[in-house]
Amino acid sequence: MQLFELIMKKRILTFFKRKTLLWAVVFLSGVLFVGAQSAEQYHKVGEWPGRLRGEFYDMKHQGDYLFASMINEKVLVALQAGGVDLTVSSRLDMDDGAYPYGIYIEGNTLYLGQNDGIQLVDITDPLNMQLGAKWKIAYTPEGSSEQSYYNVLDLYKQGNIFYLSTGQQGIRTVDMSDPENPVMLGSYKPTGTLIQAIDVSSDGNIIYGASMTDQIHIIDVSNPAEPVRLWANDDFLGNGFRSMDVALVDNLLYVPNFYYYAFGYGVISVVDVTRPTELEVVKRNEFNGYSLYHFSPFEGGAGTQAWCYLATQDANGFSHYWANLFGLWDDPLTPLPLREAINMDGDTYSVAFKDHYAYVADEINGCKILDISDPANPVLVNTISTRSHVYNLKVEADRLYFSAGDDGFYIADISNPAEPVQIGGYQSQLAVDELGQRFWGWVVDFKVEGNLAYLGVDITGFFAQFACVEVINIEDPSEIFPVGVEGFSGICNSIEKYGDTVLLVGLGQYLSMDVSDPAKPYYKGHFNIPGGGNQIALPELADPYGYIPAGSEGLKVVDFSDPANIGTLAESSVTNTVAVVASLPLSGYRNGISCRGEELLVGSYNKGFARVDISSNLVPRLVDQYKVAGRTRGAFFSEDGNLILTASAQSGVYLFEKETAPLEPPTIDSWGYNSTGDFVITLSPGAGNLQLEYSLDMQSWTVVEEASFQGRTVSISAQFLVDKKNVCFRVKEWR
Numbered sequence: 001m002q003l004f005e006l007i008m009k010k011r012i013l014t015f016f017k018r019k020t021l022l023w024a025v026v027f028l029s030g031v032l033f034v035g036a037q038s039a040e041q042y043h044k045v046g047e048w049p050g051r052l053r054g055e056f057y058d059m060k061h062q063g064d065y066l067f068a069s070m071i072n073e074k075v076l077v078a079l080q081a082g083g084v085d086l087t088v089s090s091r092l093d094m095d096d097g098a099y100p101y102g103i104y105i106e107g108n109t110l111y112l113g114q115n116d117g118i119q120l121v122d123i124t125d126p127l128n129m130q131l132g133a134k135w136k137i138a139y140t141p142e143g144s145s146e147q148s149y150y151n152v153l154d155l156y157k158q159g160n161i162f163y164l165s166t167g168q169q170g171i172r173t174v175d176m177s178d179p180e181n182p183v184m185l186g187s188y189k190p191t192g193t194l195i196q197a198i199d200v201s202s203d204g205n206i207i208y209g210a211s212m213t214d215q216i217h218i219i220d221v222s223n224p225a226e227p228v229r230l231w232a233n234d235d236f237l238g239n240g241f242r243s244m245d246v247a248l249v250d251n252l253l254y255v256p257n258f259y260y261y262a263f264g265y266g267v268i269s270v271v272d273v274t275r276p277t278e279l280e281v282v283k284r285n286e287f288n289g290y291s292l293y294h295f296s297p298f299e300g301g302a303g304t305q306a307w308c309y310l311a312t313q314d315a316n317g318f319s320h321y322w323a324n325l326f327g328l329w330d331d332p333l334t335p336l337p338l339r340e341a342i343n344m345d346g347d348t349y350s351v352a353f354k355d356h357y358a359y360v361a362d363e364i365n366g367c368k369i370l371d372i373s374d375p376a377n378p379v380l381v382n383t384i385s386t387r388s389h390v391y392n393l394k395v396e397a398d399r400l401y402f403s404a405g406d407d408g409f410y411i412a413d414i415s416n417p418a419e420p421v422q423i424g425g426y427q428s429q430l431a432v433d434e435l436g437q438r439f440w441g442w443v444v445d446f447k448v449e450g451n452l453a454y455l456g457v458d459i460t461g462f463f464a465q466f467a468c469v470e471v472i473n474i475e476d477p478s479e480i481f482p483v484g485v486e487g488f489s490g491i492c493n494s495i496e497k498y499g500d501t502v503l504l505v506g507l508g509q510y511l512s513m514d515v516s517d518p519a520k521p522y523y524k525g526h527f528n529i530p531g532g533g534n535q536i537a538l539p540e541l542a543d544p545y546g547y548i549p550a551g552s553e554g555l556k557v558v559d560f561s562d563p564a565n566i567g568t569l570a571e572s573s574v575t576n577t578v579a580v581v582a583s584l585p586l587s588g589y590r591n592g593i594s595c596r597g598e599e600l601l602v603g604s605y606n607k608g609f610a611r612v613d614i615s616s617n618l619v620p621r622l623v624d625q626y627k628v629a630g631r632t633r634g635a636f637f638s639e640d641g642n643l644i645l646t647a648s649a650q651s652g653v654y655l656f657e658k659e660t661a662p663l664e665p666p667t668i669d670s671w672g673y674n675s676t677g678d679f680v681i682t683l684s685p686g687a688g689n690l691q692l693e694y695s696l697d698m699q700s701w702t703v704v705e706e707a708s709f710q711g712r713t714v715s716i717s718a719q720f721l722v723d724k725k726n727v728c729f730r731v732k733e734w735r
Contacts, residue, residue, distance in 0.1 A: 040658055040659075041624070041658070041659055042611075042624075042626070042644055042656040042657060042658050042659070043656060043657060043659055044626075044628075044654060044655070044656050045375045045376045045655050045656065045657040046372075046374075046375045046376040046377060046378055046654075046655040047378075047651075047652060047653065047654045047655065048360075048370055048378040048380070048652050048653045048655075049380075049652045050087070050652070051086060051087050051088060053343075053344050053345055053346040053347075053650045053651060053652065054070050054072065054073060054321070054344060054345070054346075054347075054630070054649075054650030054651075055070065055071070055072060055321050055344075055345075055650075056068045056069065056070060056293075056294060056309050056321075056323075056344075057069045057070065057071040057100065057101055057102075058101060058102045058103045058154065058197070058245075058294060059103070059294055059296045059307060059309060060103040060104070060105050060110075060296055061081065061296050061297070061298035061307065062105050062123075062298070063126075064080060064081065064126075065078045065079060065080060065081060065089060065123075065126045066078075066079040066081035066086065066296065066307055067079075067103055067105065067110060067123070067126075068103075069100035069101060069102070069103055069112065070100070070650070071099050071100060071101065072650070073605075073606070073630055073631065073649075073650060074093065074094045074097060074098070074099060074100060074605070074606055075091050075092060075093050075094065075100070075606065075629075076091070076092045076094075076100055076103075076110070076112060076121060076129065077089075077090070077091045077092075077629075078090045078091070078123070078126040078127070078129060081307065086323055086342055086344070088629065088651075089126055089127055090126060090127050090128065090129055091629050092121065092129040092130075092131065093606045093607070094114070094119070094606075095131065096134070097589075097606075098114040098115055098116055098119065099114060099115045100112050100113070100114055100119070101113040101114060101115070101151075101152060101153045101154065102152065102153055102154030102155050102165065102197065102198075104154075104155050104156055104157060105123070106157065108122060108123055108124040109121070109122065109123070109132070110122075110123045110129075111155055111157065113152030113153055113154060113155045113164070113165075114152060115149070115151050115152075116136050116137075116149035116150075116151075117134065117135050117136040117137045117149055117150065117152060118134075118135040118137065118152055118155065118162070119131065119132075119134050119135075120132035120133045120134070120135070133179065135176065135179045135182070136149055137149060137150045137152070137164075137174065137182050138150075139169070139184075150164060150166040150169060150172065151166055151167045151168075151169070152164050152165070152166060153165045153166065153167050153194075153195070153196055153197070154195075154196070154197045154198045155198075156198060156199070156200045156204075156207070157176075158200075158204040160175055160176050160177040161173060161174070161175055161176075161185070161224050162174045162175075162176050163198065163200065163207055163221060163224075165195045165196070165197065165198045165209065167194050167195075168194055169187075169189065170187055170188050170189030170190060170193075170195065171187065171188040171189070171195060171198070171207060171209065171219060171221075171227060172184065172186075172187050173185040173186045173187070173221060173224040173225070173227060175224075185224045185225045186221075186223075186224055186225040186226050186227050187227065188217075188219050188227040188228075188229060190211075190214065190217065190229070190232065192213065193211050193213050193214045193217075194211065194212060194213070195209040195210065195211050195217060196210050196211065196212060196243075196244045196245070197209070197210045197244060197245045197246055197294075198210070198246065199246045199247055199248045199253070200248070201248065204221075205220065205221060205222040206218060206219065206220060206221070206222075206230070206273075206276055207219040207221055207227075208246045208248060208253055208273065209246065210243040210244055210245050210246040210255065211243065212242045212243070212244065213234065213242075214232050214233070214234045215233060215234055215235070215236050215237050215241065215242070215243050215255075215257070216231070216232065216233060216236055216237070216243065216246070216253075216255065216271070216279065217229065217231070217232045218230040218231040218232070218273070218276045218277070218279070220276075230276050230277050231276060231277050231278075231279060233279075236279065236281070237255060237257050237267070237269050237281070238259075238267070238284075240259055240260050240261050241257045241258065241259055241260065241267065242257055242258060242259075242260045243255050243256070243257040244256070244257075244293050244294065245293065245294045245295050246295075247295045247296065247297050247306065248273070249297050249304055249328065249332070250332075251272060251273055251274045252270055252271065252272065252273070252282075252332055252333075253270070253271040253272075253273050253279075254268060254269075254270060254271075254295050254297070254306070254335070255268070255269040255270075255271060255295075256268050256292035256293060256294065256295045256308060256310075257269060257292060258290075258291035258292055258293075263291060263311075263313045263319075264288070264289045264290060264291060264312065264313055265286075265288060265289075265290075265291075266286075266287045266288075266290040266291050266292035266310060267284050267285060267286050267287065267292065268284075268285040268287070268292060268295065268308070268335050269281050269283070269284055269285075270282050270283040270284075270285070270332070270333050270335075282333055283333035283334060285334060285335055287310070289312055290310045290311065290312055290322075291310060291311045291312075292308060292309075292310045293309045293310060293311065294307075294308065294309040295307075295308050295309075296308075296309075297328070303327070303328065303329025304327075304328040304329055304332075305325060305326065305327055305328065305329075305338070306325075306326045306328060306335065307323055307324070307325055307326075308323070308324050308325075308326055308335075309321070309322075309323050309344075310322050310323075310324065310341070316387045316388070318364040319345070320343065320345045320364070321343075321344045321345040322341040322342060322343055322344055322345075323341065323342045323344050324337050324338075324339065324340075324341040324342070325337070325338045325339050326338060345364065345365070346362055346363065346364070346365050346650060346652070347362075347363040347364070347649045347650055348360060348361065348362050348363065348630075348633075348647045348648055348649055348650070348651070348652055348653060349361040349362075349363055349390070349391050349392065349633050349634075349647055349649070350391070350392050350393055350633060350634050350636075350647045351393070351634070351636050351645045351646070351647045351653060352393040352394055352395045352400070352636075353372075353395065353636065353638050353639060353643075353645060354395045354414070354417075354639070355417075355639075356371060356372055356373040357369060357370065357371060357372065357381075357414075357417045358370040358372050358378070358645055358653065359393050359395060359400055359402075359414075360393075360647065360652075360653055361390045361391055361392055361393050361402060361647070362390060363389045363390055363391070364389055364390075365383070365390075366383045366384050366385040366386055366390055367383065367384040367386070367390050367393065367400070367402055367410075367412075368380060368382075368383055369381050369382045369383070369384070369414075369417050369418070369420065370653065371417075372643070372645075372655060375643060375655045375657050376655075378653065378655065381417065381418045382417070382418055382419065382420060384402075384410070384412060384420055384422070386404040386407045386410070387404075387407045388404045388405035388406050388407035388408075388442075389404065389405040389442075390402055390403070390404050390405075391403045391404070391405065391443075391444050391445065392444070392445045392446065392494075394446075394448060395414070396448065398413060398414055398415040399411060399412070399413065399414065399423075400412040400413075400414045400420065401446065401448055401453070403443040403444055403445055403446050403455070403456075404443065405442040405443065405444070406427070406428070406440050406441070406442050406443075407427065408425055408426050408427035408428055408443050409425065409426045409427075409428075409443050409446060409453065409455055409472070409480075410422060410424070410425050411423050411424035411425065411474065411477045423477045423478065424474065424476075424477025424478055424480055425480070426455075426472055426474075426480040427440075428440060428441035428442070428443055428455065428457050428470055429441075429470070429482060429485075430457055430459055430466075430468055430470060430485065430487065431459065432459050432461045432464055432466065434461040434462045434463060434464065435462055437461075437462075439459060439460060439461040439462075440459070441457040441458065441459045441468060441470070442457065442458045442459070442460075443455050443456070443457055443470075444456055444457070444458050444492055444493060444494065444495075445492070445493070445494045445495040446495060447495055447496070447497045447502070448474070449497065451473055451474060451475035452471055452472070452473060452474065452483065452518055453471070453472050453474050454469055454470075454471055454495060454497055454502055454515065455469065455470040455471070455472060455495075456468075456469065456492045456493075456494060456495030456504055457469070457470050457487075457492060458491060458492040458493070458506070459487070464489070465489065465490065465491060466487045466488065466489060466490065467487065467488060467489075467490040467491055467492035467504040467506055467511050468485060468486065468487030468488075468492065468504070469485065469486055469487075469495070469502045469504060469513045469515065469521055470482065470484075470485045471483040471484045471485065471515065471518045471519075471521060483518050483519050484515075484517075484518050484519040484520055484521050485521065486513050486521035486522055486523055487523075488511055488523045488526075490504065490506055490509055490511050490526070491506025491507050491509065492504045492505070492506050492511075493505055493506045493507070493534035493535070494506075494534055494535045494536075496535075496536050496537075496538055497515075498538050498546075498560065500514060500515055500516035501513065501514060501515070501524075502515050502521070503536060505533070505534055505535055505536055506534060507532055507533070507534065508528055508529050508530065508531060508532045508533050508550070508551070509526060509528050510526055510527050510528070510529065510536065510578075511523065511526045512524040512525050512526060512527075527578045529548050529550050529556055529558070529580065530550065530553060531550035531551040531552055531553030531554075531556070532550060532551030532552070532553075532589075532591075533548045533549055533550045533551055533556075533590075533591070534549075534591055535548070535549055535591070535592060535593050535634075536548050536558075536593070537593045537594065537595045537600060538560070539595040539597075539598075539600075539614070541597065541598060542595075542598075542614055542617050543560075544559060544560045544561040545557055545558065545559060545560065545581070545614075545617045545618075546558045546560050547593060547595070547600055547614065547620070548593075549590035549591055549592060549593045549602050549603070549604075550583075550590065551589050551590060551591065552589050552590075553583070553585075553590075554583055554584050554585040554586040554590060555583060555584040555586055555590065555600070555602055555612060555620055556580050556582075556583050557580065557581050557582035557583065557584075557617065557618060557620060558578050558579065558580055558581065559578065559579045559580075559581045560578060562577045581618060582617075582618045582619065582620065584612065584620040584621070584622065586602060586604070586607075586610055586622070587604075587607050588604035588605060588606050588607030588608075589604055589605040589606070589607075590602055590603070590604050591603060591604060591605060591631070591633065592604075592609070592632060592633040592634035592635070592647075593634065594634055594635065594636050594637075595614075596636075596637040596641065598613065598614055598615040599611060599612065599613060599614065599623070599637075600612040600614055600620070601634070601635035601636065601637070601644065601646075602635075603631075603632035603633055603634050603635055603646065604631075604632060605631045605632075606631070607625070607627070608625060608626045608627040608628045608632055608646075609625075609626050609628070609632045609634075609635040609646055610622055610623075610624070610625050610626070611623040611624045611625075611626075626644075626646075626656065628646055628648050628651070628654045629648060629651040629654075630648035630649050630650045630651035630652075631648065631649035631650070632646050632647065632648050632649075633647050633648075633649055634646070634647050635647070641658065642657065642658045643655055643656065643657055643658070644656040669682045669683065669684050670682045673718075674715075676718060677718030677721075678715050678716060678717050678718050679715070679716045679718075679721060679729075680713065680714070680715050680716075681713070681714045681729070681731065682712065682713050682714075683712040683713075683714070683731065684712070690709055690712075690714070690731055691703060691731075692704040692707035692709075692714055692716070692729060692730070692731055693729070693730045694724075694727055694728060694729050694730070695727075695728045695730070696724065696725075696726065696727060696728070698728055701730060704716060704720070704729070706720050714731065716729070
């Protein structure tokens with residue numbers, strides 16, 4: 001996150017070092033090589049908490065593994081489910097960005113429902129799941145000429161016939177004998193009902209559906225071309241209850257459901273389906289304080305067990321997600337928990353560091369303090385609890401600053417990290433009133449300069465949304481008071497300060513606020529960057545360039561050469577003086593960024609984080625890509641540069657340690673002139689980034705600005721060679 005940049009700027013070191021020199025000396029002929037040295041690389045050494053956290057959409061058990069789809073993360077995970085915890089064995093990202101929903105497993109193939117069809121996954125080795133074919137299932141909505149795709153919320157197959165729960169399109173039976181040309185056989189589409197999940201009788205003739213509105217549906221599909229409803233009832237489980245899943249074991253249907261109008265009252269209803277037109281609830285198992293969502297039975301231990309996914313709510317109104325293992329064998333009508341529930345929630349936002357401690361913004365779980373003196377085994381030493389979400393942090397000397405949503409801005413004394421003491425706090429005074437309700441401002445980010453803190457505040461009402469800068473005086477942490485404020489219509493997800501300008505960033509929009517007089521900030525204007533983006537990095541060494549993680553459009557370089565006029569507002573028009581001057585394509589949706597010296601760490605939703613060299617501002621170069629689980633909102637170097645810590649939403653903190661490894665030098669495969677007289681060098685593959693220099697005396701060297709790199713092919717224009725005799729070229733490897 002950007003709040004760490006001020007720390008980093010004070011400790012900037014030149015990170016890139018020359019690692020390999022490869023000289024190509026050109027006169028009549030001749031090539032001279034210099035041996036390889038070594039490269040600075042990072043490898044994963046530890047993580048915290050070391051297990052999955054997050055919300056499941058569906059889960060199915062097979063063998064020793066529980067397979068779960070996570071819609072927010074767009075991943076499929078395999079969890080080792082036989083022990084006392086649900087530990088992550090492997091994860092599989094949805095490369096096309098599709099949302100994963102229901103799961104059906106047959107043999108070594110997992111069929112995953114998605115928002116545009118069915119994704120096949122090979123789970124022969126659960127530790128190395130592989131994406132297979134993608135079956136898109138299209139249809140043309142009534143009254144439209146444009147094609148759409150079925151939203152497959154759950155699915156079951158019998159031979160080549162697939163039974164799909166497609167949300168608003170109801171239950172569809174499809175012949176997938178030819179996946180390229182699926183044949184629609186029949187449908188069951190109750191009006192106004194969305195069937196979330198299905199299970200099917202052992203003979204494949206009856207579908208049991210769970211609906212958020214009508215509760216339970218029983219459908220005869222013995223003739224797939226003509227599904228027939230046998231039974232449906234909207235208050236069968238009790239008036240106001242909602243079901244999201246059904247699971248059939250023998251002739252008993254287990255239905256986890258919850259009371260819609262009051263969070264925290266859940267029931268596992270056990271339904272006798274011996275007579276599918278005369279259902280009977282034979283047992284209601286009440287769990288006060290829990291909302292029950294998914295129920296996944298499997299054979300294990302002395303008999304049938306089931307993983308149940310549920311939620312609770314704390315005194316502050318925050319939802320927490322849990323998983324618990326139930327046994328059914330003693331009394332199938334009374335599922336009993338076999339262990340303590342496992343906490344599965346958390347959404348780690350950012351990390352700060354000082355000495356051998358890491359400070360983690362863990363959203364609803366507060367601010368965590370980790371001892372990382374042994375990076376392979378980070379240890380939780382304390383937690384600073386708040387009443388709201390903890391988003392961003394910063395450490396200066398013995399003070400920890402962090403933002404906590406509608407709970408405001410915190411200052412803590414961390415002279416003893418194991419025993420932090422809150423010494424100050426401030427709740428935003430900003431609010432909007434709509435329809436008789438007041439919406440207070442959320443402090444999402446901040447910048448601290450001297451005795452002032454510049455708070456990035458987001459206010460979201462029913463209709464209005466404002467991005468604000470609120471300036472406060474923190475000279476005496478026990479008596480913090482407001483200094484000035486300014487707001488404008490927009491979104492605030494982060495804040496950056498550039499001289500007397502504060503930028504409020506949200507979804508690709510950058511609002512410019514003048515704070516030359518902190519008591520009287522004023523809105524100057526704004527600029528937009530295509531692709532989205534919720535942050536910006538402004539490294540001092542890169543001045544006047546800034547770097548934006550622009551969502552699906554990778555990394556953007558912007559020119560701030562006229563900072564006084566960023567988005568200057570003149571009457572009703574905005575003069576945008578900020579221009580995109582370069583870019584670097586990066587896979588995934590890029591959304592987090594931090595800087596240290598001449599290097600950026602750029603996070604993404606599903607592609608880990610990337611190290612990017614910005615020693616040449618207008619030609620940013622990818623150094624390395626690191627895969628981690630979950631959305632990486634940001635990655636950060638430790639003070640000495642020996643560690644990288646990444647904050648991974650719903651997975652925690654990952655630690656990477658610097659190592660020195662041999663770097664294979666590139667070799668010249670060929671060189672010579674092309675048909676236009678340009679000199680061309682072709683290099684073998686190697687690691688790192690390249691730069692071309694030339695010399696006329698083998699003593700002084702100058703960068704060839706005209707050199708064009710296309711992968712490992714280097715071209716020097718014929719015009720550059722005019723009047724140069726015995727010119728020598730040197731290709732440098734940088735890491």
